[in-house]
Amino acid sequence: MKIKNLRHIFIIGLLIFAFIVCLNIPFFQLFEFSGEITLTYSELEEIKKNNFFGPFIKVSLLDSKIIETVNNSYKNDNVGSQEIQFKLFDLIPIKTQKIKIISDDKVLVGGNAIGLVLKTDGVLVVGSSSVTTLNGERDILKENLLEIGDVLTQIENETVENVSSISSIINKKENAGRELIVKGIRKNKEFITKIKPCYDVKSGDYKLGVWVRDDASGVGTLTYVNSNNRFGALGHPICDSETKSIINLKEGKVYKCSVLGVNKGVTGNPGELRGLFMQGKNEQGIIEKNNNYGIYGSLNNESEIFKSLTEMPIGSRVFVKPGKAQIKCCVDGERVESFDVEIIKTNYQNYSNDKSMVIRVTDERLISKTGGIVQGMSGSPIIQNGKIVGAVTHVFVNDPTKGFGVYIDWMLKQ
Incomplete structure (x- = not known):
């Protein structure tokens, strides 16, 4: 019993x-x-x-x-x-x-639109350029010697500094008409191949037969600046627009940017901020890193960007909860504004991942202006309970009012 x-x-x-x-x-x-x-x-x-x-x-x-x-x-x-x-x-x-x-610790929270200019370390192969030879057309990419997305760093042990370097190196007297050793990076791994440049009967020069690019530029949003003037922005990498490859960064610069207009986002077609920035004396800082969690570098001590930043404590991912939040961004001129959003899903992550949470824009002002989240807003700080907890990274193509965010933890570790 x-x-x-x-x-x-x-x-x-x-x-x-x-x-x-x-x-x-x-x-x-x-x-x-x-x-x-x-x-x-x-x-x-x-x-x-x-x-x-x-x-x-x-x-x-x-x-x-x-x-x-x-x-x-x-x-x-x-x-x-x-x-x-x-x-x-x-x-x-x-x-x-x-x-x-x-x-x-506290950081200075951004939301500013910034202009970004990156120079690649080497040159990026973005397409083929067939060459007219004495024996007809030749396409290097079809011969599988190079691939779109390859970064070419050396030819015959000479550094490929920029687009014009290729022509200069392969047309040297000692290299003309020879099979040359080409070094580069393919899918994050070094590779070596041998290529005999084509003699172009139209120009009278030797050509490699590929379209290449040595820079990229665009508009993004500043996330934070720490006490040492180190900044983080975007929350995702800058990639080449054609190859979608992460830009292999050599150097980069940050500029003040003014938002002139917005292409409103609609279902199936993400919108974008239309920004204008002037290079030259308008430089505000340098970019030193471009990876899966954004771009990172230093602002100049005298940067005008500091004037619009606000100090705020950092919130660990442990404290991020579904519920009300705000994002800070610039959608008109240089004015940073706060807009209401809702964090609708959080993923506790033991390891770094750029899709930490899902947010929905609830502020009718922002929806009316942009349709929700648009390109150029990546990096917009996410604020919850008075702390910066993350940054906007991606927009949902089928619903521009929704998007992904990354925890600030992962950005601060870069």
Whole structure:
């Protein structure tokens, strides 16, 4: 009889536990965590004090080096990896999690439209250019010696600096008519091939037989600038418009940009910002990196862009939740404005990924002006609860009011 009663009590306890868990949705997020998560001191305090994972989950610190002070803040002479433990009802340990504690840094939040000019490291093959020889037309790409998207870096051990370098090198007296060694990068791997340039009977010059490009330019949105004038923008790479290959960056420059108009986005046809920027003395900074999470570099100390930036704390991806948010962007002139959006889905990511969340534009002002998210708005800061939590990266082609965003965590790690 006692055993039956114990079974009943156990089953009832399980049902109560299941009911509590079902009402306590943040509980499930605990089991999405793996590896190490980064938190600031204030975020650690919020998790511990404010029932962040629900009223039934308590958090305790396992590292004695962390001292809780009288004002509920934390001090640690050895900032770095620590551990916290989650307990159900403050009794039953359910998970131990590694964390990395960092100081409560702030960044200057952008939203400015910026002009971008990138020079490639080498030249990018974007198409074929058939050459008329004594034996007829020759197409190098059809011979599979080169491919669209290849970056050519050297010919006969001479650096290919720009588009004109190719003609200069292959028409040198010692190279004319010879089979030449060509080095380059194909799909992020170095390759070497041998090519005999064609003699073009029309021009009297030797030609490689490909169209190449050595630069790219466009308009994007500044996301943030840190205390060392280091900036992040776009949230995705700058790619060649024809090959869709990530630009292999040699150097780049940032310019002030004014938005003159907008091509409104509609279903099936993403719109774009029409911006104007002047090169030369208008340079505001340099671009040093172009990767999957945006472009990165430094602003000049005297850059005029600083005038429109606002300081804001950083929000970890742990704290990004479905709900109301804002984005900052420029859709008219040089004026940065805030617009309402809704974060409709978040993906807790243990590893870097550029599609961290899905957002929907809810602000009728922005929808009326642009149709939603348009090209050129990539990099627009996403703000939730007074913190910068990410940046806009992509628009949904079938619904321009929706798009993807990347967590600010991933941008700051670049």
